[in-house]
Amino acid sequence: MSARIKQNKKLSSNMEDYLEAIAYLREKNKVARVKDISDLLQVKASSVSAAIDNLSKRDLVVHERYGYVQLTPVGEKMARDIAGKHKILVKFLTEILSIDPEIAGEDACKMEHSISSQTFEKLTKFMEFIETAPVKDKPEWLKAFNCYLKTGKRRACKIKRTKPKTKT
Amino acid sequence: MSARIKQNKKLSSNMEDYLEAIAYLREKNKVARVKDISDLLQVKASSVSAAIDNLSKRDLVVHERYGYVQLTPVGEKMARDIAGKHKILVKFLTEILSIDPEIAGEDACKMEHSISSQTFEKLTKFMEFIETAPVKDKPEWLKAFNCYLKTGKRRACKIKRTKPKTKT
DNA sequence: CAAATAAGTTAGTATCAACTAACAAAGAGA
DNA sequence: TCTCTTTGTTAGTTGATACTAACTTATTTG
Numbered sequence: 001m002s003a004r005i006k007q008n009k010k011l012s013s014n015m016e017d018y019l020e021a022i023a024y025l026r027e028k029n030k031v032a033r034v035k036d037i038s039d040l041l042q043v044k045a046s047s048v049s050a051a052i053d054n055l056s057k058r059d060l061v062v063h064e065r066y067g068y069v070q071l072t073p074v075g076e077k078m079a080r081d082i083a084g085k086h087k088i089l090v091k092f093l094t095e096i097l098s099i100d101p102e103i104a105g106e107d108a109c110k111m112e113h114s115i116s117s118q119t120f121e122k123l124t125k126f127m128e129f130i131e132t133a134p135v136k137d138k139p140e141w142l143k144a145f146n147c148y149l150k151t152g153k154r155r156a157c158k159i160k161r162t163k164p165k166t167k168t
Numbered sequence: 169m170s171a172r173i174k175q176n177k178k179l180s181s182n183m184e185d186y187l188e189a190i191a192y193l194r195e196k197n198k199v200a201r202v203k204d205i206s207d208l209l210q211v212k213a214s215s216v217s218a219a220i221d222n223l224s225k226r227d228l229v230v231h232e233r234y235g236y237v238q239l240t241p242v243g244e245k246m247a248r249d250i251a252g253k254h255k256i257l258v259k260f261l262t263e264i265l266s267i268d269p270e271i272a273g274e275d276a277c278k279m280e281h282s283i284s285s286q287t288f289e290k291l292t293k294f295m296e297f298i299e300t301a302p303v304k305d306k307p308e309w310l311k312a313f314n315c316y317l318k319t320g321k322r323r324a325c326k327i328k329r330t331k332p333k334t335k336t
Numbered sequence: 337c338a339a340a341t342a343a344g345t346t347a348g349t350a351t352c353a354a355c356t357a358a359c360a361a362a363g364a365g366a
Numbered sequence: 367t368c369t370c371t372t373t374g375t376t377a378g379t380t381g382a383t384a385c386t387a388a389c390t391t392a393t394t395t396g
Contacts, residue, residue: 014353034374047354049375054353066361066374097290107284114278122265125317141309149293182383202344215384217345222382234344234391 011058013113016082017041018051019060022069023079031068085112085120091127096142098149179226181281184250185209186219187228190237191247199236253280253288259295264310266317 011019021040025032034052038045052069055061060075071079086108093104115123130142179187189208193200202220206213220237223229228243239247254276261272283291298310 012352044355045374050353093287097287097294099284099287099290103284103286107282107287110282111279114275114282116267116271116275118271119261119265119267119275122267122317126265144297149290180382212385213344218383
């Protein structure tokens with residue numbers, strides 16, 4: 001009588017975060033407990049309980065009282081989709097735009113919930129395109145862009161970074 | 169006594185949307201009325217009233233009852249910042265990733281509220297870099313990428329697009 | 337100008353997702 | 367096994383933001 005109220009509407013960003021966290025924890029620790037989710041997402045345990053109820057009603061997770069949280073196949077798939085978006089965004093932000101990893105992560109965490117499938121796909125192709133480039137043309141323009149980021153000039157392309165923190 | 173409760177916390181996405189709408193309408197129509205905002209954002213007039221109250225308390229807009237809505241200098245600046253993020257996102261999505269303009273607009277509308285300043289700046293530089301490229305190397309890789317998007321192959325670069333929707 | 341219509345406001349309600357506080361179950365150590 | 371601690375749940379509250387319905391002000395038009 002109660003599971004009758006299956007909510008088929010789109011997931012909110014917040015619920016997506018919970019799904020993602022659960023998937024992440026199961027991957028990392030084999031199991032996901034309320035406490036872990038609570039720590040990871042920086043919310044109180046009671047909020048996690050409420051979220052799990054919500055996700056249960058949508059058949060995205062399975063949870064027996066005082067036990068571990070599991071993903072249903074559908075939940076699993078959704079979590080994977082979200083994580084995929086996260087990953088590609090981080091990749092683009094760090095590798096192309098040279099955003100600091102920490103900020104890239106934060107940006108990705110928020111953008112992953114609003115990016116459309118089309119954009120996700122094209123961005124994926126974009127990164128693929130760059131990665132599979134034949135070595136000779138591959139990094140040319142990207143390197144040039146990085147110079148541009150650093151110097152603001154187009155043709156200063158041979159600069160040596162005297163004290164970068166990477167990549168000599 | 170009442171304006172005492174100035175809220176200095178960060179604006180929510182929703183409030184940013186209102187600010188942006190007001191700026192847009194003032195640009196387009198010279199004035200912004202509750203009704204216009206309501207139509208533009210697809211919310212009821214009462215919601216607009218509430219939002220305006222909120223923005224007033226933060227000194228971002230000025231509004232006399234039953235009158236037009238104005239932006240304060242601070243509100244104006246914030247609106248411009250948000251619009252700037254929107255614009256650069258649309259530009260990137262359409263010009264680099266070839267996302268359909270409509271979807272690009274939607275994505276930008278949501279992402280503009282979460283993109284960090286750093287990402288905004290780097291993305292701006294990225295577009296700048298591409299646009300100011302000397303003609304010879306400018307579109308080379310971008311063209312190649314577009315081929316790649318269409319054909320999935322790297323070296324099919326000379327295709328003539330007989331009818332855009334291809335990919336038999 | 338007065339009645340009709342449009343626009344704006346207010347009050348009260350709903351939903352989402354966080355919180356606190358109080359309570360319940362599990363697990364660990366003596 | 368009996369406590370103590372940790373973890374999880376429940377109930378009730380809060381804040382943000384949307385809504386509806388009822389009311390008020392402004393504008394238009396006969």
